[in-house]
Amino acid sequence: xxxxxxxxxxxxxxxxxxxxxxxxxxxxxxxxxxxxxxxxxxxxxxxxxxxxxxxxxxxxxxxxxxxxxxxxxxxxxxxxxxxxxxxxxxxxxxxxxxxxxxxxxxxxxxxxxxxxxxxxxxxxxxxxxxxxxxxxxxxxxxxxxxxxxxxxxxxxxxxxxxxxxxxxxxxxxxxxxxxxxxxxxxxxxxxxxxxxxxxxxxxxxxxxxxxxxxxxxxxxxxxxxxxxxxxxxxxxxxxxxxxxxxxxxxxxxxxxxxxxxxxxxxxxxxxxxxxxxxxxxxxxxxxxxxxxxxxxxxxxxxxxxxxxxxxxxxxxxxxxxxxxxxxxxxxxxxxxxxxxxxxxxxxxxxxxxxxxxxxxxxxxxxxxxxxxxxxxxxxxxxxxxxxxx
Amino acid sequence: xxxxxxxxxxxxxxxxxxxxxxxxxxxxxxxxxxxxxxxxxxxxxxxxxxxxxxxxxxxxxxxxxxxxxxxxxxxxxxxxxxxxxxxxxxxxxxxxxxxxxxxxxxxxxxxxxxxxxxxxxxxxxxxxxxxxxxxxxxxxxxxxxxxxxxxxxxxxxxxxxxxxxxxxxxxxxxxxxxxxxxxxxxxxxxxxxxxxxxxxxxxxxxxxxxxxxxxxxxxxxxxxxxxxxxxxxxxxxxxxxxxxxxxxxxxxxxxxxxxxxxxxxxxxxxxxxxxxxxxxxxxxxxxxxxxxxxxxxxxxxxxxxxxxxxxxxxxxxxxxxxxxxxxxxxxxxxxxxxxxxxxxxxxxxxxxxxxxxxxxxxxxxxxxxxxxxxxxxxxxxxxxxxxxxxxxxxxxxxxxxxxxxxxxxxxxxxxxxxxxxxxxxxxxxxxxxxxxxxxxxxxxxxxxxxxxxxxxxxxxxxxxxxxxxxxxxxxxxxxxxxxxxxxxxxxxxxxxxxxxxxxxxx
Numbered sequence: 001x002x003x004x005x006x007x008x009x010x011x012x013x014x015x016x017x018x019x020x021x022x023x024x025x026x027x028x029x030x031x032x033x034x035x036x037x038x039x040x041x042x043x044x045x046x047x048x049x050x051x052x053x054x055x056x057x058x059x060x061x062x063x064x065x066x067x068x069x070x071x072x073x074x075x076x077x078x079x080x081x082x083x084x085x086x087x088x089x090x091x092x093x094x095x096x097x098x099x100x101x102x103x104x105x106x107x108x109x110x111x112x113x114x115x116x117x118x119x120x121x122x123x124x125x126x127x128x129x130x131x132x133x134x135x136x137x138x139x140x141x142x143x144x145x146x147x148x149x150x151x152x153x154x155x156x157x158x159x160x161x162x163x164x165x166x167x168x169x170x171x172x173x174x175x176x177x178x179x180x181x182x183x184x185x186x187x188x189x190x191x192x193x194x195x196x197x198x199x200x201x202x203x204x205x206x207x208x209x210x211x212x213x214x215x216x217x218x219x220x221x222x223x224x225x226x227x228x229x230x231x232x233x234x235x236x237x238x239x240x241x242x243x244x245x246x247x248x249x250x251x252x253x254x255x256x257x258x259x260x261x262x263x264x265x266x267x268x269x270x271x272x273x274x275x276x277x278x279x280x281x282x283x284x285x286x287x288x289x290x291x292x293x294x295x296x297x298x299x300x301x302x303x304x305x306x307x308x309x310x311x312x313x314x315x316x317x318x319x320x321x322x323x324x325x326x327x328x329x330x331x332x333x334x335x336x337x338x339x340x341x342x343x344x345x346x347x348x349x350x351x352x353x354x355x356x357x358x359x360x361x362x363x364x365x366x367x368x369x370x371x372x373x374x375x376x377x378x379x380x381x382x383x384x385x386x387x388x389x
Numbered sequence: 390x391x392x393x394x395x396x397x398x399x400x401x402x403x404x405x406x407x408x409x410x411x412x413x414x415x416x417x418x419x420x421x422x423x424x425x426x427x428x429x430x431x432x433x434x435x436x437x438x439x440x441x442x443x444x445x446x447x448x449x450x451x452x453x454x455x456x457x458x459x460x461x462x463x464x465x466x467x468x469x470x471x472x473x474x475x476x477x478x479x480x481x482x483x484x485x486x487x488x489x490x491x492x493x494x495x496x497x498x499x500x501x502x503x504x505x506x507x508x509x510x511x512x513x514x515x516x517x518x519x520x521x522x523x524x525x526x527x528x529x530x531x532x533x534x535x536x537x538x539x540x541x542x543x544x545x546x547x548x549x550x551x552x553x554x555x556x557x558x559x560x561x562x563x564x565x566x567x568x569x570x571x572x573x574x575x576x577x578x579x580x581x582x583x584x585x586x587x588x589x590x591x592x593x594x595x596x597x598x599x600x601x602x603x604x605x606x607x608x609x610x611x612x613x614x615x616x617x618x619x620x621x622x623x624x625x626x627x628x629x630x631x632x633x634x635x636x637x638x639x640x641x642x643x644x645x646x647x648x649x650x651x652x653x654x655x656x657x658x659x660x661x662x663x664x665x666x667x668x669x670x671x672x673x674x675x676x677x678x679x680x681x682x683x684x685x686x687x688x689x690x691x692x693x694x695x696x697x698x699x700x701x702x703x704x705x706x707x708x709x710x711x712x713x714x715x716x717x718x719x720x721x722x723x724x725x726x727x728x729x730x731x732x733x734x735x736x737x738x739x740x741x742x743x744x745x746x747x748x749x750x751x752x753x754x755x756x757x758x759x760x761x762x763x764x765x766x767x768x769x770x771x772x773x774x775x776x777x778x779x780x781x782x783x784x785x786x787x788x789x790x791x792x793x794x795x796x797x798x799x800x801x802x803x804x805x806x807x808x809x810x811x812x813x814x815x816x817x818x819x820x821x822x823x824x825x826x827x828x829x830x831x832x833x834x835x836x837x838x839x840x841x842x843x844x845x846x847x848x849x850x851x852x853x854x855x856x857x858x859x860x861x862x863x864x865x866x867x868x869x870x871x872x873x874x875x876x877x878x879x880x881x882x883x884x885x886x887x888x889x890x891x892x893x894x895x
Binding site for chain 1: 711712713715716720723724725726727728730731732733736737
C-alpha cells in the first residue's frame with residue numbers, strides 16, 4: 001500500500017510541467033522596446049524583434065553573408081494603455097514576444113514630459129522586464145527613427161546603443177539610470193530622478209546615429225528639462241559617480257587658448273549640509289587625481305609650479321561644471337536631483353522635519369559652496385614635452 | 390559401485406584401507422572425464438600397490454614426473470625394506486620421498502575429489518585409509534600484464550590476473566607483515582570458487598571482517614564466475630543504482646586501501662578485487678593521485694567532480710534552459726541557439742534524447758566490435774551524427790556539443806561502474822529537465838542526494854566524510870594532502886589502529 005502511494009506521489013510530479021514550455025526558436029527576442037504616447041493620448045509601443053537566423057554568423061557555412069537579410073524587424077502597436085498596446089502585438093506576430101533579453105527601455109519625449117507613471121507600473125509589474133534595464137529618454141527624433149538608425153558597427157541598432165550606454169557607464173561620461181534606480185529615487189523623499197538621454201542625430205532629415213550624452217531632469221515622473229553634457233557631468237561630480245572620465249581645459253596656465261586633456265583616475269566627493277538657525281547651506285567637496293594625456297602647447301611638467309597651476313585650472317573647470325549644473329537644477333528646473341534634501345535629512349533629521357514641507361520653496365535659493373581639490377599624478381611617458389629645435 | 394549412490398554420498402565417505410576399493414570409488418566418480426589421469430604403480434621391492442589421480446591441464450606435469458613419480462618408482466628401489474615394508478611405506482612417502490613442500494593428508498573422499506578438481510594430486514598407498522595430497526597446481530594462465538581498465542601515467546603498471554594465488558602474492562609482496570591476513574573460503578556449489586578475504590588485523594575493523602565473512606558464508610549460489618556476482622550478493626542496498634563496493638585490478642590500489650583499514654575480497658577467476666567498506670568519493674580517486682604531486686592531484690579531483698556533475702546534469706540543464714528558462718541564458722548565446730534551432734523538426738527534449746540515445750548506441754557498438762572495426766564505427770558515427778545531422782538541419786549544433794561534452798565528461802570519471810550509474814541517471818534527469826524544468830532538476834538532484842545519504846557500505850555511511858561531516862578527513866576528498874601530513878587513517882573505516890605515522894618528513 002505504501003509503495004502504491006509513493007508511486008502515485010512520484011507520478012503526480014509528472015502531471016505538472018510542460019504547460020509553460022516554449023521552444024527557444026518559437027520566441028521573438030525583443031531587444032529594444034520603446035514607449036511613447038501620441039496626440040490622442042494613445043499609448044504606443046515600438047519593439048525591435050531579432051531574427052536569429054539572420055544574425056548567426058556561421059549559419060549555412062559560406063553561403064550566408066550577403067544573402068542574409070536584415071537581422072531585425074520593427075513592430076509598433078497602439079492601445080489605450082501599455083498593456084493593451086502590448087497585447088495587440090499578438091495580432092501581427094507569429095511568435096511570442098520575449099522580453100527577458102531586453103536591457104534598454106526607450107522613453108519617448110512626449111511620454112517623458114507627460115509623466116511615465118503608467119509605463120513604470122506596467123514594466124515593474126511584468127516579470128519579463130528586467131529591473132536592471134536601462135531607462136533612456138530619446139530626444140531629437142521619434143522611437144521609430146531610433147529603431148532604424150543606419151550607422152552601426154554592430155549588426156542591429158539596439159546592440160550599438162547598449163554598447164554605447166555600457167561604455168559611457170564605464171567611463172562615467174554620461175548619466176546611466178536603470179529601473180531599480182529610478183524607482184528607488186522616486187520613492188526617496190524629495191529627491192528627483194535623472195534619466196540618461198539618447199540624442200538622435202539626423203542627416204538630411206534621415207536618422208543616422210545616436211549619441212548618448214547629457215540627461216533628462218525629472219520632477220517625480222515627469223520630465224522637466226534636458227541637461228547638457230557639462231551639466232550632467234556636474235551632477236555626476238556631486239553624486240560621486242565619476243570614476244574615470246576625461247577633462248579638457250580650453251585655456252592654458254598663461255591664459256593662452258590651447259587644449260590640455262586629462263583623464264581622471266580617481267575621484268570622490270561629499271556633500272555636507274550646514275545648519276545655522278533657519279539658514280541651510282551645503283558644502284560640496286570634490287577630490288580627484290588625474291593624468292595628463294595630451295597637450296597642444298609645450299608646458300613642462302617637470303616644473304612644480306606648472307603642475308600647481310595646471311591643477312588650479314582643473315579645479316576651476318570642474319567647479320564651473322558643478323556650478324553650471326546647480327544653476328540648471330536649482331534655478332531653472334527647480335528639482336533636487338542630487339538629493340540635497342536627503343543629505344540634510346540624514347544629518348539633521350529634526351531640521352528636515354521642519355523644513356520638508358517648504359523644501360520646494362527653499363531649495364532653489366539654498367547656498368551651495370563648491371570646493372575642488374585636484375592632484376596631477378602623472379604625465380604619461382613624456383615629462384618634458386618634445387622640443388623641436 | 391553404484392554411481393548415483395556415490396554422487397550423493399561421497400563427500401562424507403571415509404577412505405578405505407583397501408586400495409582397490411579407493412580406486413574403484415574414484416574411478417566411478419571420475420573415470421568418464423577424459424582429462425582425469427589415473428596412474429597406478431608399485432613401490433619398492435615389496436611391490437606395494439599405489440596410485441595417484443590428477444587432472445590433465447590443471448597440474449604441473451613436470452612437477453609430478455620429477456618430484457612424485459621419479460622418487461616413488463626409481464629412488465624407492467635403492468632403499469632397503471625397513472623403509473618400504475607394507476606397514477611403513479606410507480610414512481616413508483610422506484617423510485622422505487615426495488620432494489614438494491606443499492602437502493597435506495586427507496581422510497575423506499569429499500576433500501580428495503575437491504583437491505583433484507582443484508589441480509592437486511592425491512597419492513594412495515595400499516593398506517592406509519589416508520591420502521597424501523600434493524599441491525601440483527600448474528595450469529595455463531594469463532601473464533601478469535599492464536592494467537588496461539585503470540591505466541596510469543605514473544605508478545606500478547601490473548594488474549591482477551585470473552588466478553587467486555598470483556593475486557594474493559602480489560598483495561603479500563607489498564605488505565610484509567604477519568598481521569596481513571588472507572583467509573579463504575569456497576563459494577558456489579558447482580564452481581567451488583576460492584574466495585579470499587584479505588585484511589590487516591587491527592587496522593581493519595573486526596566487525597567489518599566478520600560481516601564480510603558472514604555475508605560470504607551465507608551465499609548459496611551454484612557458481613561464482615566473476616567478483617561481480619559477489620558484489621551483488623553482499624552489497625548493502627541491492628536496489629540502488631549506485632555501486633556500494635569498489636573494485637580494482639590494480640594491486641597497488643588494493644594494498645593502499647588495505648592500509649587504510651579496508652577489507653579486500655579476492656575471487657578466483659576474476660582480476661577485479663572488491664574492497665569494502667566503500668565510500669562515494671573513492672570512485673573519484675585514481676591511484677595516480679597519490680603518486681603525483683599533490684597540487685595536481687587536487688586539481689584533478691576537483692575536475693573529476695565537476696565532470697561527474699556535468700555528466701549527470703548537463704543535457705538536462707541545457708534542455709530545461711532552452712525550453713523553459715530562456716531568460717537564464719546570456720543573450721548572445723540564447724540568440725545563437727535560437728538561430729541554430731531554426732528549422733529543426735524536433736523539440737529540444739526529443740532532440741537531446743535522440744542524440745544521447747545514438748551516442749549510447751555508438752559507444753556500445755564501439756566496445757563490442759574488434760578494434761579495427763570499432764574505429765570505423767566511431768568515424769562513421771562522428772561524421773553522421775556530428776556533421777551530417779547538423780548540416781541536414783535535423784539537430785542543432787548546440788545539442789551535439791552538449792551531448793559530446795557530456796560524453797567526454799563521463800569518460801573522465803576514473804571508476805567505470807559509477808560512470809555508468811551516472812549515464813543511466815542522466816536519461817532520467819534529461820526527461821525530468823525537459824518536463825519539469827529547473828524545478829524538476831533540483832527535485833531530482835535532491836532525491837539522488839537523499840538516496841546517497843541513506844546508503845551505507847558495511848557500516849560506513851556512503852557519503853562520509855562529507856555527510857556525516859568530519860572536517861579532518863576532508864583532506865582526502867576534494868583535495869589530496871601531502872603524505873607527510875596524512876597522519877590518520879579514515880576514522881569511520883579503520884579499526885583500533887588509527888594512526889598512520891608520526892608527523893615526520895624524511
